[in-house]
Amino acid sequence: MKIAIIGCGNMAYALVAPMKGMAKFYTYSPSGIRASVLADEVNGTQFEELAKIPAADIYMIGCKPQQFEELAKNIRGLIPNSATVISIMAGITVAKIQKKLNIEAVIRTMPNTPAIVGRGVVALHSSCAVSPTIVEKITKLFESGSQVFSFDDESMIDVITPFSGSGPAYLFELGRIFSEQMVQMGVSSEIAQKMIAQTFAGSAQMMVSSEKSFEELRTDVTSKNGVTYEALKVFQDSGLPSIAKSAIDAAYSRAKELSL
Ligand SMILES: NC(=O)c1ccc[n+]([C@@H]2O[C@H](COP(=O)([O-])OP(=O)(O)OC[C@H]3O[C@@H](n4cnc5c(N)ncnc54)[C@H](OP(=O)(O)O)[C@@H]3O)[C@@H](O)[C@H]2O)c1
Numbered sequence: 001m002k003i004a005i006i007g008c009g010n011m012a013y014a015l016v017a018p019m020k021g022m023a024k025f026y027t028y029s030p031s032g033i034r035a036s037v038l039a040d041e042v043n044g045t046q047f048e049e050l051a052k053i054p055a056a057d058i059y060m061i062g063c064k065p066q067q068f069e070e071l072a073k074n075i076r077g078l079i080p081n082s083a084t085v086i087s088i089m090a091g092i093t094v095a096k097i098q099k100k101l102n103i104e105a106v107i108r109t110m111p112n113t114p115a116i117v118g119r120g121v122v123a124l125h126s127s128c129a130v131s132p133t134i135v136e137k138i139t140k141l142f143e144s145g146s147q148v149f150s151f152d153d154e155s156m157i158d159v160i161t162p163f164s165g166s167g168p169a170y171l172f173e174l175g176r177i178f179s180e181q182m183v184q185m186g187v188s189s190e191i192a193q194k195m196i197a198q199t200f201a202g203s204a205q206m207m208v209s210s211e212k213s214f215e216e217l218r219t220d221v222t223s224k225n226g227v228t229y230e231a232l233k234v235f236q237d238s239g240l241p242s243i244a245k246s247a248i249d250a251a252y253s254r255a256k257e258l259s260l
Pocket residue numbers: 006007008009010011012028029030031032033034035062063064065067070071088089090110111112113165166
C-alpha cells in the first residue's frame with residue numbers, strides 16, 4: 001500500500017510514525033522540513049512538489065482546516081480516482097472534501113496525539129464510496145497507535161472532537177497549572193512535572209483497566225471531610241462542572257463553524 005501524507009505537522013506525525021513498516025510513505029509539506037522529518041521516521045520519501053508524488057492508494061490530508069482551501073486548489077486533479085482520501089482535519093465535512101478534491105472515497109477521522117505513544121483515540125466516519133475492505137485496512141493502520149471508534153453518523157465526529165481530539169490539551173493544561181503551584185510551594189520543577197505526569201498516567205491507567213465507573217474511582221479516594229474532599233468541594237462550589245460544559249460547548253461550536 002502506498003500512502004501520501006499531505007501536511008506533516010504534529011498530528012500527522014503522531015499518527016503516522018507508529019505505522020512504520022506497514023506501507024510505503026510519501027510525504028509533502030510546503031516548507032519541506034516536517035515532511036522530511038516524517039519521511040526519515042517511517043523510511044518514506046519526501047517530495048518538494050505535489051505534482052511529483054507518485055500515484056498512491058491513500059492520501060492523508062494533515063493540514064489545518066483553515067489551510068485546506070489552498071491545499072485543495074493545489075492537489076485537485078493530482079489524486080487518482082481510485083484513491084481514498086483520509087482527513088484528520090477538525091470540522092471539515094466529507095461532502096466538502098469530496099467537492100473540493102473531486103474524489104468520492106473519503107474517510108473523515110478525529111485522532112489525538114497520544115497515538116505517538118500507542119495510546120491514541122481515533123474516531124472514524126467513512127463515506128459510502130469506500131469499500132469495507134479499504135475501511136478495514138485503514139482501521140488496521142490507525143490501530144498501530146490508537147483505539148479506533150467508527151461512527152455511521154458523521155455529525156458524531158464534531159461531537160467527539162472537543163472530548164478526544166482536544167482532550168489531551170486539557171490534561172496538559174491541568175498538569176501545567178498544578179506543577180506551577182507545586183513549584184511555588186517549594187518543589188523543583190523537574191520533580192513537580194514528573195510527579196504530576198505519573199499521577200495522571202497512573203490514574204488514567206486505572207480508568208482504562210478498572211471496571212468501576214469514574215465516579216466510583218473518585219469516591220474510593222475521597223474520605224468524607226478528608227483532604228481530597230476539601231479540594232473536590234472547591235471544584236464543585238466554584239462551578240467546575242459548568243466551566244467544563246461551557247468549554248466543551250465552545251469547542252463544539254468552533255468545530256461546526258469550521259465546516260462552513
Ligand atoms: N494537534 C492535535 O492535537 C490535533 C488533534 C486532532 C486533530 N487535529 C487536526 O490535525 C490537523 C493538523 O493539526 P496540527 O496540530 O498537526 O497542525 P500543524 O502542526 O500546524 O501541521 C500542519 C501541517 O500542514 C502543512 N500545510 C500547511 N498548509 C498546507 C498546504 N497548503 N498544503 C499542504 N500542507 C500544508 C504544514 O506545513 P509546514 O510543515 O510546511 O508548515 C504542516 O506540516 C488539523 O486539521 C487539526 O484539526 C489536530
